[in-house]
Amino acid sequence: MKPVYIGEDAELQRGHLAAACRDLYRRGWMPGTSGNISVRSGETVVITASGRSKGAMSRKDTVMVEPFEGLPLLGETEWPSAETSIHLALYQQLPNCGAVIHAHAPHSTAVAALTGTNGSIGQVVFENMELAKGLGSVDPHLVAVPVFANWSDVSRIASDVTAYLDGSAADAPPVLLIDRHGVTAWGHNIDEARNRLECVEEMSRLTLLTGAFGAGVAKETAR
Numbered sequence: 001m002k003p004v005y006i007g008e009d010a011e012l013q014r015g016h017l018a019a020a021c022r023d024l025y026r027r028g029w030m031p032g033t034s035g036n037i038s039v040r041s042g043e044t045v046v047i048t049a050s051g052r053s054k055g056a057m058s059r060k061d062t063v064m065v066e067p068f069e070g071l072p073l074l075g076e077t078e079w080p081s082a083e084t085s086i087h088l089a090l091y092q093q094l095p096n097c098g099a100v101i102h103a104h105a106p107h108s109t110a111v112a113a114l115t116g117t118n119g120s121i122g123q124v125v126f127e128n129m130e131l132a133k134g135l136g137s138v139d140p141h142l143v144a145v146p147v148f149a150n151w152s153d154v155s156r157i158a159s160d161v162t163a164y165l166d167g168s169a170a171d172a173p174p175v176l177l178i179d180r181h182g183v184t185a186w187g188h189n190i191d192e193a194r195n196r197l198e199c200v201e202e203m204s205r206l207t208l209l210t211g212a213f214g215a216g217v218a219k220e221t222a223r
């Protein structure tokens, strides 16, 4: 029988995480060192190390952290992504969340820039888009994706995400936007999170292509 040691799953996840980063880099969604991916593994989280080129990611460019403050575990030599607090906020609020991807996919980022509300939480409403079915159990006829303010203090974005999920976790779509910044998606694993990221990016692209911005995308204040 194959021996199992503590952290084996996390070690496997490092490789999956690095491969997913390289893939999204090649698509132009993680230019340079931007973007980050994490995976929950038992009581720990494996996440992209800070400042790494996403096109050249290897398993050594990941770091295992504890899930509360995001501090590296003993023996880790890298420092986690600056956006770790947002990942941890999602894991803390969503027990079924197993992986989080944050990327600077261009069309989602453009939609976020056009709908940000400069402080309060805004939202983008995608109406009657077939692709919305890819987001899981949300009503595909009307998907309201939150747009968070891009505070320079990332922990403030994480606090906003926590407050938003406190009020809407059960109904919230598994994606969020950050004003003038990018898109974040989550799921049970990296594949599911990436599928959802692709859905939002494509819905954003179609919305911009069809000029349906006024009709298909509403700028509203969620709170």
Ligand SMILES: [Zn+2]
Binding pocket: 034, 035, 083, 102, 103, 104, 181, 182
């Ligand atoms: Zn970012």
